[in-house]
Amino acid sequence: MNNNAEQWRDHIVALLPRLRRYCFSLTGSAPDADDLLQNTIEKALSKYDQFEQGTDLDRWMFRMCKNLWIDEWRSRRVRGDSVDPMDYKNEPWIDGEDILVNKLKMSEVRSAMNKLQDEQRVIIFLVAIEGYSYKEASIFLDIPLGTVMSRLARARKALEQLLTPPDLDIQRNPL
Amino acid sequence: MIITDELLSAYLDGELSVEEIAEIAAEIEKSPELANRIEIMRLNDKSIAQAYHSIDSKPMPDSIMTMLEDFPESQKKALPFRKKSSFRTEAPIWQMAMAATILLFIGFGAGRTLMPANTTKDTASEQVIAQQNSGIIGPENALYAVLENQPSASSFALSANNDAIITPSMTFRTNENIYCREYSVTTQKSSTQNVACRVENTWVVKISVGTTGKVLPEDGTYQTASQMDNSAITAVIKELMAGDALSADDEVKIIKQNWQQK
Incomplete structure (x- = not known):
């Protein structure tokens, strides 16, 4: 047994939930997200030998994931397949989720997210979904702090315009 | 002070200096319009986080677990196709063994009832267990300790052997101001979805719905439920929950306060 390899794999295991949400944010559909996750893991494991110690594994995996999605997206377009991932009717498991956000709101949110520019979607993913600090996001994306700020502000502004304003009176009711 | 989109957004994320925060808070105080806007931004963030965290409650595909479990051995073989042995000779890391689930159920105490749900399609390979x-x-x-300390949407391996992965998926409050958490217990071979509420420094399980299965003798493969029937869980949550689920921030706060409201 190779201890290094096992540790490396365990790091990937620990990363799975976050990587899966990232796949979800890229694809906008849960089945596509799991396919993409599977392809990413498969590719990562096959490239273990090429992984240089000291490389940030998280960034390495996220980049691989994104590139795979771009490939998939392109090939779907070439094949003439739909690139619109908004087919929620095929997600029966989502029925149990209407507690968290109602189904309509969820599809509206994902539809809005899919209309954002890639770089805006990624910054929203890091900060609003995963709770990265600006500094962490700036290191992760290798961009200046100021760019994190302005990109995030633009993304939020776009989302404000894309999403139906929430009913504040209802939402403000205390528990 | 001119409140730019950047400042507002950074205010929302708590990324400003104390002075800037005070200045913006003062502006918000003066302008209902600004207050409204920051509230909309906050709620948008919340909806987005919830929409994307929803995938956490879906069991991780077995194929991915198997791939990770077989690493690094799988990469050493030069053969293009790895022939899988019918019998495992070593305990897999993602052993979501039935044993783990059964153990857990035993841990929940006596008087449990196991009843196959009506929704089960293939009783030969899987069984849905619901207990209240x-x-x-x-x-x-x-x-x-997991329920006490682990924030939602982050997984925790229950034993040193990674027998079972516990993932709290959300926290909510009841009308009686009792905190409850929904969480999953996943092993490679079984998965349960549960709701427990915190009563007098213990967690009382309100419902536990699980799928388990048995090894099919002819080829040693394992079949798990492709998706769980969560309607029973949903019904229990609907009955208990008052208002929205706690935001990630509120959850961290209440964990830090040992689940005591201030």
């Missing part, structure tokens, strides 16, 4: 009021999780139970 299944027991108390006290500090002596390993699950207790």
Whole structure:
């Protein structure tokens, strides 16, 4: 047994939930997200030998994931397949989720997210979904702090315009 | 002070200096319009986080677990196709063994009932187990610490062998101001979805719905339920929950306060 390899794999295991949400944010559909996750893991494991110690594994995996999605997206377009991932009717498991956000709101949110520019979607993913600090996001994306700020502000502004304003009176009711 | 989109957004994320925060708070105080806008931004963020965290409650595909479990051995073989042995000779890391689930159920205490749900399609390979009021999780139970301390949407391996992965998926409050958490217990071979509420420093399981299966003798493969029937869980949550689920921030706060409201 190779201890290094096992540790490396365990790091990937620990990363799975976050990587899966990232796949979800890229694809906008849960089945596509799991396919993409599977392809990413498969590719990562096959490239273990090429992984240089000291490389940030998280960034390495996220980049691989994104590139795979771009490939998939392109090939779907070439094949003439739909690139619109908004087919929620095929997600029966989502029925149990209407507690968290109602189904309509969820599809509206994902539809809005899919209309954002890639770089805006990624910054929203890091900060609003995963709770990265600006500094962490700036290191992760290798961009200046100021760019994190302005990109995030633009993304939020776009989302404000894309999403139906929430009913504040209802939402403000205390528990 | 001119409140730019950047400042507002950074205010929302708590990324400003104390002075800037005070200045913006003062502006918000003066302008209902600004207050409204920051509230909309906050709620948008919340909806987005919830929409994307929803995938956490879906069991991780077995194929991915198997791939990770077989690493690094799988990469050493030069053969293009790896022939899988019918019998495992070593305990897999993602052993979501039935044993783990059964153990857990035993941990929930006596008086449990196991009843196959009507929704089960293939009783030969899987069984849906639903049980209500299944027991108390006290500090002596390993699950207790997870429910006490683990934020939602982050997984925790219950034993040193990674027997079972516990993932709290959300926290909510009841009308009686009792905190409850929904969480999953996943092993490679089984998965349960549960709701437990915190009563007098213990967690009381309100419902536990699980799928387990048995190894099919002819080829040693394992079949798990492709998706769980969560309607029973949903019904229990609907009955208990008052208002929205806690935001990630509020959850962290209440965990830090040992689940005591200030």
